[in-house]
Amino acid sequence: MNLSLKDIRHNFGRFALTAVGIGLLLMVVMGMSGIYRGLVEDATLMVDRIGAHLWVVQKDTRGPFAEVSRITANTEDRLRSLPGVASSNSFVSHTIQREHEGKSLRMTIQGLAWPQDRGAWLPLVAGRAIEQSHFEMVADQSVGLLLGQSMRLGKDTYTVVGITRNMISSGGDGMAFLTQSDSQAIQYDVSGEATRLEREARKGRVEDADLGRTRPDTLGRAAGLSSGIPVLGPPPVSAVLVRLSPGADLDQVIGAISSWPDVSVYSQQQQRELLLTGNVDRSRRQIGLFRTLLVVVSTIIMALILYTLTLDKIHDIAVLKLMGARNSVIFGLILQQAVLLGAIGYAIAYVVGLWVFPRFPRRVIVVEEDLYMLAGVVAGISILASALGIWRAMKVQPNEVLA
Amino acid sequence: MVDALDNLAVEAVGLTKVYGSGNTEVQALRGVDLSLSRGEVIALLGPSGAGKSTLLGIIGLVNQPTAGSITMGGQTVVAEGRFTVDVRSFRRKYMGFVFQKANLIPFLTAVENVQIAMEINDQPPRTARRRAMELLEYLGVSDRASHYPSMLSGGQQQRVAVARSLANRPNLILADEPTAALDSVRGRQVMELFRKVAHEQQTGVIVVTHDHRALDAFDRTLEMEDGRVRGEVLTSPAAKRSLTPQGPGGKGGPETSAGPP
Numbered sequence: 001m002n003l004s005l006k007d008i009r010h011n012f013g014r015f016a017l018t019a020v021g022i023g024l025l026l027m028v029v030m031g032m033s034g035i036y037r038g039l040v041e042d043a044t045l046m047v048d049r050i051g052a053h054l055w056v057v058q059k060d061t062r063g064p065f066a067e068v069s070r071i072t073a074n075t076e077d078r079l080r081s082l083p084g085v086a087s088s089n090s091f092v093s094h095t096i097q098r099e100h101e102g103k104s105l106r107m108t109i110q111g112l113a114w115p116q117d118r119g120a121w122l123p124l125v126a127g128r129a130i131e132q133s134h135f136e137m138v139a140d141q142s143v144g145l146l147l148g149q150s151m152r153l154g155k156d157t158y159t160v161v162g163i164t165r166n167m168i169s170s171g172g173d174g175m176a177f178l179t180q181s182d183s184q185a186i187q188y189d190v191s192g193e194a195t196r197l198e199r200e201a202r203k204g205r206v207e208d209a210d211l212g213r214t215r216p217d218t219l220g221r222a223a224g225l226s227s228g229i230p231v232l233g234p235p236p237v238s239a240v241l242v243r244l245s246p247g248a249d250l251d252q253v254i255g256a257i258s259s260w261p262d263v264s265v266y267s268q269q270q271q272r273e274l275l276l277t278g279n280v281d282r283s284r285r286q287i288g289l290f291r292t293l294l295v296v297v298s299t300i301i302m303a304l305i306l307y308t309l310t311l312d313k314i315h316d317i318a319v320l321k322l323m324g325a326r327n328s329v330i331f332g333l334i335l336q337q338a339v340l341l342g343a344i345g346y347a348i349a350y351v352v353g354l355w356v357f358p359r360f361p362r363r364v365i366v367v368e369e370d371l372y373m374l375a376g377v378v379a380g381i382s383i384l385a386s387a388l389g390i391w392r393a394m395k396v397q398p399n400e401v402l403a
Numbered sequence: 404m405v406d407a408l409d410n411l412a413v414e415a416v417g418l419t420k421v422y423g424s425g426n427t428e429v430q431a432l433r434g435v436d437l438s439l440s441r442g443e444v445i446a447l448l449g450p451s452g453a454g455k456s457t458l459l460g461i462i463g464l465v466n467q468p469t470a471g472s473i474t475m476g477g478q479t480v481v482a483e484g485r486f487t488v489d490v491r492s493f494r495r496k497y498m499g500f501v502f503q504k505a506n507l508i509p510f511l512t513a514v515e516n517v518q519i520a521m522e523i524n525d526q527p528p529r530t531a532r533r534r535a536m537e538l539l540e541y542l543g544v545s546d547r548a549s550h551y552p553s554m555l556s557g558g559q560q561q562r563v564a565v566a567r568s569l570a571n572r573p574n575l576i577l578a579d580e581p582t583a584a585l586d587s588v589r590g591r592q593v594m595e596l597f598r599k600v601a602h603e604q605q606t607g608v609i610v611v612t613h614d615h616r617a618l619d620a621f622d623r624t625l626e627m628e629d630g631r632v633r634g635e636v637l638t639s640p641a642a643k644r645s646l647t648p649q650g651p652g653g654k655g656g657p658e659t660s661a662g663p664p
Binding site: 001003006007009010011315316319320321322323324325326329397398399401 | 460463465466491492493494495496498500502506508509510511515518519520522523524528551567
């Protein structure tokens with residue numbers, strides 16, 4: 001006869017409620033590791049998905065994911081001329097927050113190097129990749145835009161032609177993919193008045209200089225479009241992504257780019273590590289601490305619950321001892337309940353977690369490895385938590401029944 | 404091992420129990436001698452603090468005496484105030500207990516309460532179940548077998564407790580005021596039950612009681628006072644009616660014989 005199951009059957013309501021409580025607690029522990037995994041996944045998503053061999057960024061910066069990085073757009077052409085480089089594409093990334101239909105939308109704009117890159121590699125769940133050089137965008141479903149919906153950004157209106165899933169930036173914002181020129185148009189959009197003021201300022205600077213007096217035609221140019229002034233380069237880009245030719249020596253190419261005075265270069269692995277040792281590392285440590293605290297709290301709560309359950313049975317335990325029950329019978333009664341409580345709590349955590357985690361604002365990724373580890377931890381804390389109850393039960397004297 | 408053929412269920416010699424020391428020393432038992440045959444039912448009478456429950460606890464191998472020895476079924480279980488056997492194993496195999504309250508395990512049904520006593524004595528569950536049902540049948544509560552203790556009356560609970568105490572065919576049953584929580588009719592029934600069980604199962608029964616109404620159910624009555632057996636009444640059928648309490652502790656009738664000091 002299994003005394004522990006008999007006791008549970010008799011006090012099912014209380015046991016079930018306790019198991020649900022433990023389960024929800026364990027779900028939070030499970031969720032914490034999932035949130036960490038989600039952070040890492042989101043942070044490294046772009047680096048992994050784009051799969052560039054090298055990231056060329058502004059000199060002495062850690063790249064666009066860590067800080068502001070600006071390099072001239074022609075870096076792309078310079079890199080393409082290097083031996084061993086198969087292709088190079090500018091990378092533009094910036095985060096915006098706009099009002100749309102009364103709601104505040106936040107998204108990270110990623111510029112695709114149209115026409116070479118149309119976003120065919122994006123994990124689309126609806127719609128298609130970009131097929132026009134302008135005014136189309138592919139947005140992640142977490143942004144909140146629907147397929148076919150239009151949104152005004154800057155001076156133009158963009159239509160959502162595709163929807164992705166789980167394309168989240170390291171900052172936790174959903175991504176929107178546009179062509180690079182559209183992306184820059186949004187990034188460097190200024191109001192008409194600001195443009196007029198800038199033109200006037202330029203004109204003033206030319207007039208003040210000898211050039212304005214000796215070459216009056218330059219005044220007209222200064223007061224015109226920026227793109228019409230040859231000395232003003234195109235807007236800078238965040239980084240340039242380099243793919244190497246098959247068989248090219250990675251170290252050799254890195255060595256060549258490193259000698260340039262205006263850029264720094266990182267391999268894919270280095271860029272990944274930079275991401276993980278930045279913001280993510282701090283979050284990882286914070287989540288790790290929380291997780292440890294939660295495990296400790298769960299252990300204490302389980303120990304108290306099991307202790308209380310044991311106290312409720314203390315008289316019955318004394319009766320069993322008086323009848324001559326071995327310690328193993330008493331041990332089994334408490335330990336089996338502890339392990340069962342842990343196991344049922346774990347199952348509840350898993351099942352409820354499966355339903356709840358996808359509804360979290362940030363991604364929660366539960367992997368098998370974490371599940372196994374948590375199962376081990378739950379088994380450990382169940383045994384540890386039962387120790388207090390077992391200790392109390394062992395102290396019970398059979399003569400307490402006679403008293 | 405206990406010799407099943409030995410006619411003595413228990414024999415205690417010079418049992419002494421002292422609690423505390425110095426000024427706080429309390430002598431709970433002062434050299435008590437007691438013997439009980441199998442099939443015999445005896446009552447321990449006496450006022451509170453007389454040492455009845457202490458004696459029961461020591462004979463039940465729950466408490467260790469300060470001095471004295473106990474032999475059960477020919478085997479010495481206490482010598483010079485020390486246990487000489489694995490007491491829990493001995494209790495499991497050769498003793499049964501009944502208390503003032505039935506002390507049934509609340510999360511087990513009536514039949515399971517009887518069954519568990521056998522299972523912790525390594526009986527196979529199926530055998531234990533069958534015997535548990537037989538015992539409940541024997542004690543007239545088989546129709547309540549699947550009921551939890553909270554669903555049973557006090558008398559039914561006590562019957563289940565008696566069934567449990569009989570589960571492992573013990574040499575000795577120790578009962579501590581088993582009728583205290585019952586009305587006179589039910590109390591009488593339980594006492595008669597002990598008598599029936601003792602005679603039919605050849606089990607020695609020691610009952611601590613304050614209840615004088617059912618003394619004729621016992622073969623002998625031992626009166627205790629201040630840690631001593633003050634008197635012993637041989638309650639033969641003819642003498643049963645003359646058993647009336649006299650003074651504190653209920654002194655016996657004409658067949659009273661002097662107990663050990």
